[in-house]
Amino acid sequence: MVLVFGTLVTSTGPHGGSPLAxxxxxxxxxxxxxxxxxxxxxxxxxxxxxxxxxxxGVAPSVxxxxxxxxxxxxxxxxxxxxxxxLGDPAPLTEVHVAGAMLVVxxxxxxxxxxxxxxxxxxxDALAADAHHRPRAxxxxxxxxxxxxx
Numbered sequence: 001m002v003l004v005f006g007t008l009v010t011s012t013g014p015h016g017g018s019p020l021a022x023x024x025x026x027x028x029x030x031x032x033x034x035x036x037x038x039x040x041x042x043x044x045x046x047x048x049x050x051x052x053x054x055x056x057g058v059a060p061s062v063x064x065x066x067x068x069x070x071x072x073x074x075x076x077x078x079x080x081x082x083x084x085x086l087g088d089p090a091p092l093t094e095v096h097v098a099g100a101m102l103v104v105x106x107x108x109x110x111x112x113x114x115x116x117x118x119x120x121x122x123x124d125a126l127a128a129d130a131h132h133r134p135r136a137x138x139x140x141x142x143x144x145x146x147x148x149x
Contacts, residue, residue: 002042005035006100015093032084039077046070065106065113072106075099 009031010016012024050066076099083092 001038002035003100003104005031005038006096009035010093010097013088013093015088015090028088036077036080036084039073039080043070043073043077046073062113065110069103069106069110072099072103076103 008024008026009028012026012028012031016023046066046069050063050070053063053066076096079092079096079099083089083096086092
């Protein structure tokens with residue numbers, strides 16, 4: 001919802017592309033407040049998630065990714081509130097749009113870090129693989145034997 005409201009704010013405000021581009025006919029003030037409120041909810045959810053992760057003892061790498069996500073959303077919020085209170089300066093809008101991409105990347109990196117990728121192979125998997133793999137002393141079906149030497 002944060003990105004949807006943010007896109008609507010940008011498309012309603014003066015910095016949404018070409019000056020000749022049509023704008024949405026929404027109240028920029030009200031839409032910016034909805035966007036900010038949804039961002040506040042996101043920050044709260046990230047904080048609660050980090051707290052629950054800390055209590056459950058997640059891996060340090062997962063915790064670091066969560067902390068990076070929190071840093072990204074807090075910095076993005078600081079830029080957003082600055083935009084609102086400084087009257088929407090164009091350069092800061094560009095920083096905020098770029099920051100939105102960084103937040104999306106931080107969310108993606110966090111989520112991808114939750115998956116467990118094990119490089120350890122079980123003995124059963126090795127045994128099953130060995131059963132189907134041709135032995136070195138006999139050729140695989142349809143292949144000529146390797147010449148010695």
